[in-house]
Amino acid sequence: MSIKNAAAIVGVGDVELEEGKVKDGLSVLQIQAIAAKRALDDAGLTKSDVDGLFVAGLWGVPGVGTFPSVVMGEYLGIEPNYTDSTQIGGSSFEAHIGHAAAAIQAGLCEVALILYGSTQKSERSRSLAGRPPTFTAQYETPFGLPSPAGAYAMAANRHMHQYGTTNEDLAEIAVATRKWAQLNPYATKRDTISIEDVLQSPMITDPLHILDCCLVTDGAGAVVLVSPERAKDCRKKPVWILGQGEAHSHWSIQAMPDLTMTSAAQSGKRAFEMAGVGHDDIDFVEIYDSFTITVLLTLESLGFCKRGEGGDFVKNQRTAPGGDFPMNTNGGGLSYAHPGMYGIFLIIEAVRQLRGECGERQVKEAKIGLVNGTGGTLSSTSVVILGRD
Amino acid sequence: MDKIMKPLPIIDNDSKFFWEGCEKEKLFIQQCQSCSLHIFYPRILCPHCGEENVTWVEASGEGTIYSYTIARRAGGPAFKEDLPYCVALIDLKEGVRMMTNIIDTDMEAIHCNQQVKVVFQKVGEMTLPMFTPV
Numbered sequence A: 001m002s003i004k005n006a007a008a009i010v011g012v013g014d015v016e017l018e019e020g021k022v023k024d025g026l027s028v029l030q031i032q033a034i035a036a037k038r039a040l041d042d043a044g045l046t047k048s049d050v051d052g053l054f055v056a057g058l059w060g061v062p063g064v065g066t067f068p069s070v071v072m073g074e075y076l077g078i079e080p081n082y083t084d085s086t087q088i089g090g091s092s093f094e095a096h097i098g099h100a101a102a103a104i105q106a107g108l109c110e111v112a113l114i115l116y117g118s119t120q121k122s123e124r125s126r127s128l129a130g131r132p133p134t135f136t137a138q139y140e141t142p143f144g145l146p147s148p149a150g151a152y153a154m155a156a157n158r159h160m161h162q163y164g165t166t167n168e169d170l171a172e173i174a175v176a177t178r179k180w181a182q183l184n185p186y187a188t189k190r191d192t193i194s195i196e197d198v199l200q201s202p203m204i205t206d207p208l209h210i211l212d213c214c215l216v217t218d219g220a221g222a223v224v225l226v227s228p229e230r231a232k233d234c235r236k237k238p239v240w241i242l243g244q245g246e247a248h249s250h251w252s253i254q255a256m257p258d259l260t261m262t263s264a265a266q267s268g269k270r271a272f273e274m275a276g277v278g279h280d281d282i283d284f285v286e287i288y289d290s291f292t293i294t295v296l297l298t299l300e301s302l303g304f305c306k307r308g309e310g311g312d313f314v315k316n317q318r319t320a321p322g323g324d325f326p327m328n329t330n331g332g333g334l335s336y337a338h339p340g341m342y343g344i345f346l347i348i349e350a351v352r353q354l355r356g357e358c359g360e361r362q363v364k365e366a367k368i369g370l371v372n373g374t375g376g377t378l379s380s381t382s383v384v385i386l387g388r389d
Numbered sequence B: 001m002d003k004i005m006k007p008l009p010i011i012d013n014d015s016k017f018f019w020e021g022c023e024k025e026k027l028f029i030q031q032c033q034s035c036s037l038h039i040f041y042p043r044i045l046c047p048h049c050g051e052e053n054v055t056w057v058e059a060s061g062e063g064t065i066y067s068y069t070i071a072r073r074a075g076g077p078a079f080k081e082d083l084p085y086c087v088a089l090i091d092l093k094e095g096v097r098m099m100t101n102i103i104d105t106d107m108e109a110i111h112c113n114q115q116v117k118v119v120f121q122k123v124g125e126m127t128l129p130m131f132t133p134v
């Protein structure tokens, strides 16, 4: 069964950052509430319209990861008919889009609110330390892999070994993404960088330099998804869900079947088939960029180029402003913001592009966009294809 | 100040036999008696065919480096004094993959597909399987 055109995004909201931090010491609950209010205002709806609530996070009451939709429901005064706290890392929100569209199609809810927030930068809670050495992590954590960068570094080394991909190829992505950030007044990092700057930046874990790695910031985002019927009365023009897919292939990096290919090969295929569009129909992409290598592997896995040809594909700043493959148009996790689980911000940017709200960074004639989320250590993926009337 | 202790495996019912084997300097992995495929990490059901019929076998301890990284920043404070160090994924001859450290070698010469063998290394109260080039 397909969820094509079963629901439309009619509202998005986020919060401003200063040097990667939320203003005035706002809490993780406050910033989600602000983002939610802005997304509902954007749609011309109020919290009393919301009957489906989708929240995933790295915070929780009583502890990390617990009860996020329940806590936010209480905080916002929402008692939903439909609730979902699917937590598959950075790709959670692309999965929420699919789940919400299916619930709307089934008549289980009409107005879904998807929410995320993190104050990891303000709390200085992020480190390279591994997971507690329990259960399946007991076979990994004792070996000191910088987490999660080391897992992505191993994927990069394998890709380099198999296909001759270079650090310069990866740096192309970091530089192109920074150029988009320079067109986005809300981006955290906006100073100019060159390929040489990336190669000269400190090595974190071979072959990934610090400029191959995403930022560590705070952030909050919200997305409102409604039925076609409700979309008629909303303030903003609808952005339609044309296709969606989700998949995961492993959790621990040692269990990843092939370090050069992510499960976006499956989730992407399902999304393309559902949407009934081809690669040439896509006007821009928002690809999860936890690391430069994440992007390269995902472009290949989604079939935008052949396996092993990702390096050639991104050469000569092809994905930068003015290039023929607009990618990560807000400046990405590499230069805009990366509050732990970045996936919701990819959706927000795609919606703004499709509405033509992006000012200097607007992709001309943007009609169809592809969003890919990736979570864990290349573990989970979800792909959404969005389009406007 | 006290030395920061490295995170050591928290043994459970899946892993007890594996870590006890390491203590005796033997590398045990599982093999499914239904589909005959090898299994790592250890578990109660075969992830290949789903059957319960899994037994322990001693592995050759020989394999190749599938991929690796040299950590220049530590994966936690306890690993700082080891910098730079190599974390790798080894494909054992038996067809399973495991994470480890590559030790007793020139870090800069480590490469994919390099042949390695297991060496057991005492860390705190436990013995971990690490690998070194042959």
Ligand SMILES: [Zn+2]
Pocket: B032, B033, B034, B035, B036, B037, B046, B047, B048, B049, B050, B051
């Ligand atoms: Zn089996």
